[in-house]
Amino acid sequence: MTARTLYDKLWDAHLVEQFDDGAALIYIDRHIAHEVTTPQAFEGLKLAGRGLWRRAATVAVSDHNVPTRDIHHISDPVAKVQLETLARNCREHRITHFDIGDVRQGIVHVTGPEQGWSLPGMTIVCGDSHTATNGALGALAFGIGTSEVEHVMATQTLVLRKARNMLIEVSGTLRPGVSAKDLILAIIGRIGTAGATGHTMEYAGEAISRLSMEERMTVCNMSIEAGGRAGLVAVDDKTIAYVEGRPGAPKGEEWTQAVAAWRELHSDPGAHFDTVVRLDASEIEPQVTWGTSPEMVLPISGRVPDPAAETDEVRRTGIAGALKYMGLTPGTPLAEIPIDKVFIGSCTNSRIEDLRAAAAVVKGKRLAANVTLAMVVPGSGLVKRQAEAEGLDRVFLDAGFEWREPGCSMCLGMNPDQLLPGERCASTSNRNFEGRQGHGGRTHLVSPAMAAAAGIAGHFVDVQKV
Amino acid sequence: MEAFTRLTGLVAPIDRPNVDTDAIIPKQFLKSIKRSGFGPNLFDEWRYLDKGEPDKANEGRPLNPDFILNQPRYQGAQILLARDNFGCGSSREHAPWAIYDYGFRAVIAPSFADIFYGNSAKNGLLLVTLSAEIVERLFNDTRATPGYALTIDLGAQTVTTPAGEIFQFDYAAGLKHRMLNGLDDIGMTLQKADAIRAYEAKRKQSAPWLFAET
Numbered sequence: 001m002t003a004r005t006l007y008d009k010l011w012d013a014h015l016v017e018q019f020d021d022g023a024a025l026i027y028i029d030r031h032i033a034h035e036v037t038t039p040q041a042f043e044g045l046k047l048a049g050r051g052l053w054r055r056a057a058t059v060a061v062s063d064h065n066v067p068t069r070d071i072h073h074i075s076d077p078v079a080k081v082q083l084e085t086l087a088r089n090c091r092e093h094r095i096t097h098f099d100i101g102d103v104r105q106g107i108v109h110v111t112g113p114e115q116g117w118s119l120p121g122m123t124i125v126c127g128d129s130h131t132a133t134n135g136a137l138g139a140l141a142f143g144i145g146t147s148e149v150e151h152v153m154a155t156q157t158l159v160l161r162k163a164r165n166m167l168i169e170v171s172g173t174l175r176p177g178v179s180a181k182d183l184i185l186a187i188i189g190r191i192g193t194a195g196a197t198g199h200t201m202e203y204a205g206e207a208i209s210r211l212s213m214e215e216r217m218t219v220c221n222m223s224i225e226a227g228g229r230a231g232l233v234a235v236d237d238k239t240i241a242y243v244e245g246r247p248g249a250p251k252g253e254e255w256t257q258a259v260a261a262w263r264e265l266h267s268d269p270g271a272h273f274d275t276v277v278r279l280d281a282s283e284i285e286p287q288v289t290w291g292t293s294p295e296m297v298l299p300i301s302g303r304v305p306d307p308a309a310e311t312d313e314v315r316r317t318g319i320a321g322a323l324k325y326m327g328l329t330p331g332t333p334l335a336e337i338p339i340d341k342v343f344i345g346s347c348t349n350s351r352i353e354d355l356r357a358a359a360a361v362v363k364g365k366r367l368a369a370n371v372t373l374a375m376v377v378p379g380s381g382l383v384k385r386q387a388e389a390e391g392l393d394r395v396f397l398d399a400g401f402e403w404r405e406p407g408c409s410m411c412l413g414m415n416p417d418q419l420l421p422g423e424r425c426a427s428t429s430n431r432n433f434e435g436r437q438g439h440g441g442r443t444h445l446v447s448p449a450m451a452a453a454a455g456i457a458g459h460f461v462d463v464q465k466v
Numbered sequence: 467m468e469a470f471t472r473l474t475g476l477v478a479p480i481d482r483p484n485v486d487t488d489a490i491i492p493k494q495f496l497k498s499i500k501r502s503g504f505g506p507n508l509f510d511e512w513r514y515l516d517k518g519e520p521d522k523a524n525e526g527r528p529l530n531p532d533f534i535l536n537q538p539r540y541q542g543a544q545i546l547l548a549r550d551n552f553g554c555g556s557s558r559e560h561a562p563w564a565i566y567d568y569g570f571r572a573v574i575a576p577s578f579a580d581i582f583y584g585n586s587a588k589n590g591l592l593l594v595t596l597s598a599e600i601v602e603r604l605f606n607d608t609r610a611t612p613g614y615a616l617t618i619d620l621g622a623q624t625v626t627t628p629a630g631e632i633f634q635f636d637y638a639a640g641l642k643h644r645m646l647n648g649l650d651d652i653g654m655t656l657q658k659a660d661a662i663r664a665y666e667a668k669r670k671q672s673a674p675w676l677f678a679e680t
């Protein structure tokens with residue numbers, strides 16, 4: 001038997017039929033729905049007189065439009081209709097749905113692993129590109145469009161073409177104060193936002209093995225920002241310990257059987273990767289993005305780049321345009337850039353370990369006077385409850401941070417949490433595109449500890465030195 | 467998706483090139499959570515004198531008397547006659563949804579934008595490409611003849627005029643199979659239902675936990 005990558009194994013295990021033109025019919029184990037990308041899919045089913053192929057395969061949670069201050073007050077009528085439509089569709093089709101007010105409600109990619117909706121070895125889809133987060137469990141997880149959502153609900157399959165294999169091998173150990181977020185930002189900085197286009201990325205090596213499950217989720221989450229549709233980490237003891245006892249995890253005899261199967265979910269020695277990238281974790285510093293694309297990132301010790309120093313014409317105009325939007329002057333040390341707001345949350349960094357890391361920096365300190373708003377938005381009601389049990393909410397509140405209800409919030413500002421034009425934000429989210437967090441808003445992507453430290457200092461600062 | 471085999475329908479002409487998807491269905495309607503009901507807002511900016519909004523009722527809105535589809539003689543038209551590069555612009559699938567929801571089942575033009583072409587076929591809207599000269603003649607005949615209707619036979623790939631003149635058109639075999647049988651992407655996959663069931667049965671043996679209740 002030829003040596004296979006983890007991706008090869010997951011692909012082979014879900015192959016229903018191979019077509020002559022290179023496409024294949026792939027079975028989908030789990031579909032996780034949220035309110036934004038599903039209404040037309042449900043309506044399409046209805047118009048065609050079709051039902052769900054396998055009801056129990058689909059589960060749902062409201063997240064993108066959820067207000068984080070008063071969860072029962074939705075000011076935008078369009079948002080309200082989307083939320084109500086999801087609830088109604090789930091009732092009609094008897095789909096499990098965590099709606100606003102349910103403690104289990106949260107960001108779709110936080111809720112999935114938390115509930116055991118996502119399990120190792122599954123194919124997992126959701127109408128959202130950050131579905132790759134679930135790849136941390138050794139599952140093939142990727143975002144799909146609305147017509148594909150309908151296709152999955154009606155047939156439990158997708159017509160796909162196999163991607164190429166990419167290995168991101170990270171040796172060494174991350175230094176104290178350097179997080180999984182810094183690692184993935186450094187990877188994106190190295191390979192670029194198109195670096196993994198057409199590939200499924202597998203993260204491996206000593207540094208990845210050392211990461212906790214939540215840290216692996218942070219890494220896999222941003223695979224899409226590196227151009228990959230899916231990110232993977234092999235199953236190990238940590239994976240199995242993480243899954244055990246979750247509501248959706250197998251029990252009893254099935255658990256034993258499942259664990260035995262999951263132990264095979266790793267790339268075989270000698271398996272072929274089309275592209276290999278190697279990094280040394282110990283060389284990575286805390287990262288800060290300075291531009292309007294996640295690849296525009298530098299270590300905190302760096303300075304805002306000078307477009308004049310760039311020889312490539314396209315890159316030069318790209319840098320100049322980004323600096324103009326971001327309101328930055330070439331040569332400015334990143335550690336001297338003052339901020340207006342802090343956002344700690346999103347499917348990248350809103351799990352309990354993220355909140356702990358931020359709280360550890362904040363504890364006993366006060367928000368800087370120039371910071372007008374610092375908000376902490378837990379990834380789910382359960383994360384929120386856990387944090388409160390540990391007293392983290394007090395730590396944040398005492399320091400002048402706001403403690404919000406779970407949801408996507410200012411990651412994309414579909415709810416009222418938005419930046420105002422010109423405002424600069426230290427954000428733990430995943431996209432620093434123009435206008436992403438509000439029209440004219442300026443986003444700098446950082447780790448939770450770096451965001452917290454910036455909130456306290458009033459400007460970016462090397463958390464290793466705090 | 468509804469199958470398209472043969473249609474005899476009233477023709478309405480829209481005499482401008484490069485009709486883009488934003489003209490077909492303006493962007494404010496994309497906020498909708500639906501894929502049906504766009505018909506009343508087809509060509510919204512040309513059709514009405516005021517600005518349309520997604521949550522606004524369309525009955526009673528002031529109609530633009532100069533817009534061709536508002537003329538009594540074109541009410542109930544099922545075939546839209548158009549000029550070059552019809553459907554250019556954004557990839558919104560709402561464009562064919564709106565045209566179809568209005569009641570059109572086919573569009574005839576000298577050329578269509580690529581993405582629009584693919585989206586239309588997916589939604590049961592037949593796009594017929596005929597030469598510019600033939601389209602020009604059809605425009606003249608439509609204008610000159612109240613009640614002018616054409617017959618489109620997809621099986622034979624022909625358009626027949628009331629005078630019995632027949633024009634042949636090209637249509638890709640794969641798409642034709644789908645249109646004739648009313649198969650959308652899902653319909654195509656469901657032809658493999660047995661293979662999917664067989665896969666599930668096997669998988670249930672080896673990994674039963676994947677089929678747990680939720």
Ligand code: SF4
Pocket residue numbers: 063064107108109128130346347348407408411412429430
């Ligand atoms: S937190 Fe942000 S990136 Fe994640 S699912 Fe929500 S909107 Fe998308």
